[in-house]
Amino acid sequence: MMSRWLSAMAFLLSSSAAATALGAEPAESLRLCFDPANLPFSSADPKTPGLYVEIGEAVGQAMGRAVTPVWTITYLGKRAVRTSLLAGKCDAEIGLPRDPDFMGPKLVFSKPILHVGYTLVVPESRGIASLDDLRGERVAVQFGTTPQNLLASRDDIQAVTFREPEEAMSALANRDVDAAFIWGPIAGYLNKTVYADTYRVTPMNGPGLQWPVAIGFAGGQNALREQVDGAIDRISAEIEVLATKYGFPTETPIKLGNPESSAPKLVLAAAEEQQDATPTPVPAVxxxxxxxxxxxxxxxxxxxxxxxxxxxxxxxxxxxxxxxxxxxxxxxxxxxxxxxxxxxxxxxxxxxxxxxxxxxxxxxxxxxxxxxxxxxxxxxxx
Missing domain, CATH: 1.10.760.10 (Cytochrome c-like domain)
Structure with a gap:
């Protein structure tokens, strides 16, 4: 990573010197917002910079611009975007959901760079075609997530809840559960860096399970977006290599919902009808x-x-x-x-x-x- 970074900097410095000799101004650096402690996406540690940081460096190199990281905590979601990208602290942020409903016209997005979402994690030797293959088994899910809601509608699968995906992967490694239905980027990264590719990490397709992610810009930055889109086209193969490097799932996604299945249908809307565990008497009115x-x-x-x-x-x-x-x-x-x-x-x-x-x-x-x-x-x- 360091050698590639040094090569990129040497190229940019030589280009800058040549431009100055010809009387042209060197290109401004591209300021990108990153979380300093959010692996596998980003990290302030140059030894393990994270997927989004490496994609950002590749985009900058393709555009002939140096990249300046702007470190900002992203845990607070939209608020973090408002106080960083929309406050003018950076020019773009990598990894935002490419959804017009995400902060509306305040943002514009590049073309998608990846898809992220929830995955089914099982031993590498095991093949899974659908959730029905997990009947009678213990499946780790994360607290407050779509997979937890989905499995709540099934009596034939025992959901075991954990707050963090790291805990779920540990339970799988200890054989406290038979499978895990958890956040894919972290599952894949742990599988590669901690568990030596012991597991098969397969994306699950369905409502609320997968999202395209892109590079986000403040509304109106269409010229910069077009330049970045061009860079994305030129580095698409490199993005795939980087995704594999960080363990992002590459298996063919499993689609939820088997029309021939006799299992109950998975309906997210049912969660909105959550009632007390104790039946409530029905009033006359x-x-x-x-x-x-x-x-x-x-x-x-x-x-x-x-x-x-x-x-x-x-x-x-x-x-x-x-x-x-x-x-x-x-x-x-x-x-x-x-x-x-x-x-x-x-x-x-x-x-x-x-x-x-x-x-x-x-x-x-x-x-x-x-x-x-x-x-x-x-x-x-x-």
Whole structure:
């Protein structure tokens, strides 16, 4: 890696010197936002820079521009994009979901560079054609993820929940589970770097399981986007090599849903109907669904939904949809009644460290907390 980096720098320096001799200005460096500790995607350690950093260097070399990394924490999702890329701290960010609904017109995207998502991990010697092949087995899933929701609808597969993919892979290695249905980039990277390619890591196709990722730019940066698209075309083969280097899954994806299967259909929408474990008596007059917010509050609730999905969905699910009852925020009204607002505000401003929830008071303003709470009021299960 270091030799390639030095070669690239030598090329850029010689090009710059030649341009200066001819009276031309050297090209400005390309500032790219990266997380300093997010392998296999990116790292500030030059010995293991990560896939996105190496792709960024290749893009810069193809464009004849040096690359300047801008280190920024990406855990906070959309908020991180707002405070870095959209704040003008960098020119582009690699690895954003290529989805027009992701922050809308605030961003424009390059052509896709990769697809990322969830994968099924089994011993290398084993072939899997569908989830039906896992009937009667123990399958590791990550807390608050689409795979967890999917397996919750099946009684013939025992889901074993872990918070992190590293824990799930360790359980698989210890034979505490028979397979793992977890985040693919980390599963593939661990399989290559820790488990010596012991496992077959296969992408799973289905709603909420795979996404195209691209390089994102602030809205209006169409000229730069076109230049980067041209560079992507020129380095497409190198991107494939780099993806393999970092263990990204290359197996043919398995499609969910077998029309000949007798297993229950996997319906994500069922998660929105999550009810108490104890049956609730049906009243003589049905209770109304949660009322829509007054027209003046609809924008507040919409802003709250965007904040929630950008940060809170990591644990509580997009739109607060999850099959884990203990973290189901759609049940706040049922649990706390008139004290729902008070409980929410205390929790987000103090945290619950013993349960892994941080204090968010240094991240969101009071107005933003109010927006998130307004959104949660619109989705309460009565």
């Amino acid at each position: 049905a209770k109304p669904a949660a009322e829509a917010p007054p027209s003046g509050n609809q924008d507040t609730a919409a802003a709250g939904r965007e904040l929630f999905d950008g940060t809170c969905a990591h644990c509580h699910g997009p739109g607060a949809v999850t099959t884990e009852r203990r973290i189901n925020l759609r049940l706040l009204q049922r649990r706390y009644g008139e004290k729902m607002d008070e409980t929410f505000m205390y929790t987000v401003t103090h945290g619950r460290p013993e349960k892994g929830m941080p204090n968010w008071s240094g991240v969101f303003t009071e107005d933003q907390f109010a927006q998130i709470l307004s959104f949660l009021h619109t989705v309460q299960t009565r």
